[in-house]
Amino acid sequence: MSHGTVAVLATEAKIDRGAIETALSMTETEGSHLDIYCLGIETTPPDSYFAGTAVLLSPPDREAAEQRAQDLAEALRPLIPSWRGNVALHPVMVPGGLISDQVGRLARYADRIVAAAPYGPEDRPLHVATLEAALFAGGIPVIVVPDGGAAMPERPERIAVAWDDSREAMVAIRAALPMLRRAALVEIVIVDPETRWGDRSDPGGALALYLARNGVTAEISVLNRSRPRVSEVLLRHLRDNGAEALVMGGYGHSRLREALFGGTTREMLEAAALPLILAR
Template identity: 40%
Template sequence: MAFKSLLTVLTSLSDADPALRQIIALAGAQDAHVEALCLGVDRSQTGYYYAGANAMILQETLTRANAEAAEVLAHASDILGKSGARWSADDGVAQLADIGRHVAHRARFSDLVVLPRPYGDNHGTEAEPIIEAALFEGHAPVLIVPDQGEPVAAPRNIMVAWNQSVEAMRAIRRALPFLAAAELVRIVVIDPPSHGPERSDPGGLLAQMLARHGVTCEIDVLSKTMNRVSDALNRHAVDTSADMVVMGAYGHSRFREAILGGATRNMLEQARLPVFMAH
């Protein structure tokens, strides 16, 4: 199975190009259709304004959001129109608190959602809820694209973060089109539990399953020599020249992730290569 329906959600010109370049590269490799949802975001919180100001502020914010959506749509249409890919693009306006509903509806009918990295300079506050809406409400896999670097059309060297979790397995299953086409897949296990079901052969059953799909695997068992798991994963990805990382998203509750960070958030803050996630 290939990824035939690709979606990207764009809210700003400042971070649109990496996602557009990546989705165009994937469309060529997968013979897929590209859909761009260009949203202007209404960030106003009218409950905080004095009486009588709501109508004026609402009109101003809606006008601004419509202008931003039109600007992003024109930019995306120009780039996609020159790409040679099959594509469509729509624009609209969404309130920040309601943006997830719009994203989830489109993501539900997509094979893969390609989104810009949610953290860093010139990234809006809506980037994180867009990713979570695609993952949790849209039930779609998401490919997070770094700000810099060349797009990856067909990753040849993929690193899989394996911790025996349901989320990790789901991400691996959804990434099978990439894994089956890769030259090498590295299954990375960090500090496997000494009393777990895979204590004698960490990653062995996963490697066996993938091998039956024609995937060439190697297993790298690492010690947690750095403070965070994400640091070890990022360093190993660089050391092994990985083209893509596959990992499960949000192993803990999202509230705990938001307060304490967690591997998902830390990974996305630091990633310098595309990260494929599913939940």
């Protein structure tokens, strides 16, 4: 019996291999379908030349983008066991400038996306773009795994939730409820709660009650901001306590602000060595 759809939005075989292997393991355990979209994203060549007073630009490389999608599908095909009838490869050409619309539309018909880390030793602009498209235009949760993939056990021992009393965090928690119910323990992690919170005397208490009413075993950890960045406090705590995954809201600030000045979402995506379950 099928249990929904997981998707991977692949743009480069080497970087996306870990995400695909994680998704293959997840869907085998859950009995869900896996769609792997092999994206050939159209780009405009950077060359141009003058013809009188006009500047002529080279047209977008549509045929090259279609070929990249086909080549990517062929490169990824060996990763799929021949007996896995619930996995499909889809070469998709994405017109230049329409990544958000096109990728968001693909993501919308999945229940979850598994994605490679968008930041690494090399620039990964397409991975950043597809992650943002899935979150903002697709509106579905994304499981971001570190390079090389990650184990996603059916019944995890310990999952952490980064709680900041935001709408984005609550969306992520609701999206992750099936996994949270299966976990032996869910830790609500709060870093330096602000005085504006309604439950200042009992930070996280209302969320713990919500989770308990949804069949989740939860405990609360309130951490002092002992380091300059919230992400540093979170990462150290997660490492010390053996969390298997972290659920958090994605991009509480604008994408532009996060790109220019950084933010907790970006910092966690750059440094986390465990799966991040994001939604917004």
